[in-house]
Amino acid sequence: MKWIYAGLGVLLSVLLWWRVDVSIPYQLCEWEQEGLFLTDGDSFYKALKGLGGFGEWLCGWGMQFFSVPHWGAWLFVLPVCLGMPCMAFLFRRAGVPMGWVAIVAVVQLFSQCDFYYQWTGSVCLLLVIALLSFFVRWQDGRVKALCFAGSIPVVFYLLGSVATVYAVCGMLLFFCRGHWKATLLLPLGCWLFPLIFPFVSLWAFSPAFYYNSFMEMPWYHWLAWGVPVLLLAWGRLWKRSGKVQMRWQVVTAVLLWGMGVGLFLGGEKLVRKDSNQLVWQLNHYAFTERWEEILNVLSRQPLTNQVYMNYANMALAQKGVLGDYAFRFQPYGAGALLVNSGNTGVVRMVMSDVCYTVGWVAEAQQHAFEAQMTFPKGYGVQTMIRLVKTNLILGHYAVADKYLSLLEKTLFYRKWAQEYRRFLYNDEAVEADAELGEKRRSLSRHNRFAMFYGWVPELEDILDANPQNGKAVAYLGLSYLLTKDMEGFRRFLDKYYGTESLKALPLAFQQGVVALYQQEKERWEEFGVSPEVRKLYESYQEALFQTRNNRNRKAALAPYFKDTYWFYLMFV
């Protein structure tokens, strides 16, 4: 029977790993990017000073591996996988059918999949279950009870509120009527002892301890704690008569495991938010500069909000083709280039990414800083790397030095930080670098209050400082086209066409010229409108004529012309 359970356990673990690896890999990356784990002794000692600090430190150590493909998912489900045999051992001792371990594993994973629930909670739960398994083997009941009771405050201090599960399960497992003071009263006292400190609230006894303090914890997080406790209580309180036949045990086990798998596969969508998964995926690609993959992902689905459009346009800009393919992703308004505002970390991060792409270094720095404020610890590797770069570009070397010193204490970014040290106090090196140098050359010669008068004056300042900044000119021209400001587009062409900034017009701008000078075809020649664009426009005109009485004109034209500016001008 043991081997059947073991086999089912392995199968469930593989299934859980597969599901996590397929459905939330970028959520794991987001956790890693929003953290900053320092591998030095100071961080460890500092962590030990706080309630639950050891558990947090241990998880921080593990979470730095979350970005490693496939291995991150294994690590993520490890507390559940390792918790299963320990829980099975406890259930056996308590007389609970071991098949129920599957349900315990599933409800625990529900909690884990919630982005705002720290992985710390699951790891700490594993540790207390393992500790209980250790105590359960002791023969001497009195010593066991005393040691168990004495360990409760230690567990509370080191691991946090999971001591509640530890204490309650321990009392259920070790309770002995003859020694009720040692097995009930004493551990109860040790568990509730922290309440004598005035500002220790019930929060320090609940799973909310591991939940993002900005959010309200959903009710289902109580299941990960409540289910094992209730099952242990059931096992202890209800004595079955006689031994259950083997075949019924197998049937029960298989049914329970199957129920567990079904529950997880069916229910995890309620916990996992698909829209967030996409944004985290895009954020990860932006962090790792995988622009092509951003475009591949976004081309497979309708872009329903401007944050996605920001990513698409930024990726196009990074590849140098924004001016050509801007309307491929059906943008809507100027917000498609840069959203107006946002107070979530990921939105602030995309704002920082877009600003950095264009050359708005101060704004990129500001948004990175604001994004950081939403992270669990108030700082993360993704934002810190951005802050290093922006401070280097702006010549704030001492601040960059500080951030590099911290990144040098991480496992995966140490090398990057050591390489970037060469830029410190070295203007020549910064200016010679392709990325940092270009951004520094784009620093405006005129100071303004950022975005106070909109971004047009600032884009013009960038082009004034660095006429070769192709991304800035693309964003500037598109900002006119997307807001249908044709007069502004005309001024833009007059000012920049034929200069270093805009020697030739990309596709979308050519279409803009055609729209602007519909009746003045000689101007098309002037602006170098290509024969292909002219032909496409003729087709568009013809199609317009053919559908002039069609009520669903927009839908009729969309398949052929939706990625042209003319379609945008007319129908969006």
Add this chain to the structure above:
Amino acid sequence: MKWWMFCFVFACVACGREFRIDGHLEDASPLERSYSEVVVPGNIAPLNFFMPEGEAIVLSYEERRIVALCRDGAAIPHMKEWKKLLAAAKGKRIRAEHCVRTEEGWKAYRPFCLTVAEEPIDPYLVYRLIPPGYEMWHDMGIYQRNLENFDERAVLTNEQTGRNCMNCHSFCMQNPDKMTFHLRAKHGGTILSEEGKVVKLDTKTDRTISALVYPYWHPGGEFIAYSVNDTKQLFHTHHRNRIEVMDLASDVVVYDVRRNEVFTSPLLFDEEAYETFPAFSPDGKKLYFCSARKRSMPDEYEQVKYSLCSIDFDAESRTFGEKVDTLYQGERYGKSVSFPRVSPDGRFLMFTLSDYGNFSIWHQEADLWMLDLKTSACYPLEALNSESVESYHTWSGNGRWVVFSSRRGDGLYTCPYIAYIDTEGVVHKPFVLPQKKGNFYKRFLYSFNVPELVKAPVSVSRYRLLRTALQDECLKVKARIDN
């Protein structure tokens, strides 16, 4: 220096083997610039002598001698030995020798001296820890640090108050039992703690433009002067001052603690002027404040020059003088005054001077100046100023020490510096607030904001403050302000 070498040397020193200086270098120590002629209080925690790893400092006075090896970026003397040395050298000079290890053994640079002052410093420093950010925040709290050791405890943190903002803590004459601070956003209000009694105030009235902002206690403890401000924050695209915080409107009022009402004078409530940063004189008979002509904002933000002004105040009748005296004309000198603070003996007034505006912590050019109220001499405090910002400052109860905020370390993260001021207003070289670990400031991602010296630890419990902070009911402040 490798770890094992450090352990060996440390073990040698710890086991009592004599630390021997084998030779002397004629050069001046690189530490001289920062530490030579620094004056330290006799009750301060061990200083952090920042130097490369593996070097050491030897401090001696008469037959007493202590050695500190550099670890994690600073040599920090042992607490007990340091205290004994300071006690022995009170009012005298300590000899400091910065030593480097060479092939011929330890060699010492030219020695320099530190002086131990007769007068102690107030033993506690209260400050807010906050990341030097823009608009949003995460962790924030008000902390108190025992200056005699490295102990730091939270007075209140926002972890349990819904991650709201807490700011503008202030004490009456360095008395920790009379304290006020604000909470913003969630659980908003003003906390007033007096002799163990804690109340929460709703300070927004229909006669004032905002809730009460920058506080300053009257020495008698029955009044608190506040500013009310309509503040806007913008930030620069390319400027050494990252952020600009400006007032679109501001006034000064006085809160009567007993009657729970605010009152003011038309001279402090002018629509055509920005009045802010009130500060009472130690005898309570004068109210100092900063005032600037109203401008079209934000376009004319660089033309806002605050002057240093004063007006008489009579606590008994709750009335103000009929005229405002201008002690430093900002527009005349093309500069702007903020944070006027009078010394406890009433002789000196320290203030921050910047090129324009009032939120000087974001002005790299901001420096500390002194006005001698007896002679009217006004001069920069060169010993305290650096190329980066020096801003908020606090006097000790005996008037001999000042703690001020400076960003000289890296230009962004604010650290507190401590300096001695003698009876003639001469300031001495400052030193940074000592920490237990040498690399503390290199790793710390928070700024020390509004440092305030207090004579004893804040006695009201965190629990009481928290309980009051979380209550929904506030005592509504009345406004006795005529049109």
